[in-house]
Amino acid sequence: MRLPKPRGGLSEWLVARLAEPGLTGSAPDADSWDDESISLWTLHELSFRGFEDADDRAEWDPELLGVRRDLEEALEERLRARWSASPTSPASSAAPAAADVPTALEDLVAADDGPSLADHVRRRADRDQVLELLRQRSVYHLKESDPSAFVVPRLPVRAKAALMALQFDEYGDGDPNRLHSHLFARGLEAVGLRAEYGAYVEDATTENLEMNNAGSIFGLHRRLRGAAMGxxxxxxxxxxxxxxKMVQGLERLGLDGPMSAYYDEHVEADAIHEHLAARDICGTLAEDEPDQAAEILFGAFTCLDVEARFATAMLATWEEQR
Amino acid sequence: MKDRDFDHPDVVLVPHGPMLLRGAESVQDLEGRVHTVDRPVVALCRCEKSSRLPWCDGTHKVIPR
Structure with a gap:
């Protein structure tokens, strides 16, 4: 993947600096939320697969780490403020007991009233909208499960074993043909889209970048391991x-084949994974490290919240185009 | 079993949810068809409303209790 197109002053400085490590001069402030989001996304990507036109040593460049820390602090503050303001958030002193964590997760999910893009795909979306959604989703699905893989060494025994069981399935149970991100790449090709890693980062909406940045910050910081698992x-x-619903929508539009097979795999796999994640990972983590219980719920809320914001923005764009 | 530090049962019944089954190689469904298992853990439907029996597809969550 090559460095993304800048979206403002900060990302312009960052991309120039990554392409030419000898450049001097300090980072300007971001012009916008979009500029901030693509900058943090780019800095995080240095810890995943990197960029062919960036210096690999930039991942640990102290000045760039300083920029990354400022952007991460702003993001985390924003995510925590949303959680505190949410009616589903417990009073600050009332973190759930460890044994109640799986039920508290179920309650949070049940209370989620964000719009469903899958419902839209199943019933109404046209082919262009579905292809646009798949391009947006590719930003995450082409690195599916990678952020949570960073958490493995940071967990106590039971949660670690359970996360590995889940990740093993995500990574194809040892068969590269069944690796979930690879299945998605095959699906993209089959519907006529580009399948290389990072193919559509240029098109990612700000909400989508924030959604990806939230997953990455949780995965990359040991301090945020509870939030990552929630x-x-x-x-x-x-x-x-x-x-x-995605399978039904794709079939309705004649997009069956490898892309619908990707979603089909997730119907079955995630019906298993949700129990591993809620009980064997989050439940045991909260038992072994009780201070993580509140963090688990913060992470779970954030996942639902950033998806709801992404979905609301996508649906609003499509509504305007009608 | 005292030689093990943690409970790690092969079969777990999830409250209002599926039966998790670890380490199985094949499962026979209600019609007698045998399905090969290619995952370390599978979730077997207990509400009988799944669209892909014998596996759970999450449908139990939308059935009123």
Whole structure:
């Protein structure tokens, strides 16, 4: 993947600096939320697959780490403020007991009233809208499960074993043909889209970048391991039924084949993963590290919240175009 | 079993949910068809409303209790 197109002053500075490490001069402030989001996305990507036109050593460049820290602090503050303001958030002193964490996760998911893009795909979306959604989703699905893989060494025994069981399935149970991100790449090709890693980052909406940045910040910081696992649980708990709707929508539009097979795989896989994530990962993590219980719920809320914001914006764009 | 530090049962019944089954190689459904298992853990439907029996597809969540 090549460095993304800048979206403002900060990302312009960052992309120039990554392409030419010798450049001097300090980072300007971001012009916009969009500029901020693509900058943080780019900095995080240095810890995933990187960019062919960037210096690989930039991942640990102290000045760039300083920029990354400022952007991450702003993002985390925003996400935590949304959680505190949410009616589903417990009073600050009332973190759930460890044994109640799986039920608290179920309650959060049940209370989620964000709009469903899968419903739209199943019933009404036209072919162009579905292709646009798949391009947006590709930003995450082409690195599916990678952010949570960073959390493995940071967990106690039971949660670690359970996360590995889940990740093993995400990564194809040892068969590269069944790796979920690879299945998605095959699906993209089959519907005539580009399948290379990072193909559509240029098109990613700000909400989509924020959604990806939230998953990455949770995965990359040991301090946020509880939030990472809560995020994973909420993601898995809201996947099976929507994946089935995606299959129905894709078939309605004649887009069956490898792309609908990708979603079909998730109907079954995530019906298993949601229990592993809520009980064996989050439940045992909260038992072993009780201070993580509140963090697990924060992560779960954030997963639902950023998806709702992404979905609301996509649906609003399509509504305007009618 | 005292030689093990953690409970790690092969079969787990999830409250209002599926039966999780670890380490199975094949499962026979209600019609007698045998399905090969290619995952370390599978979720078997207990509400009998799944669209892909014998596997759970999450449908139990939309059935009023």
């Amino acid at each position: 995020h994973l649980a909420a993601f898995e708990m809201t996947s099976s039924l929507p994946s089935r």
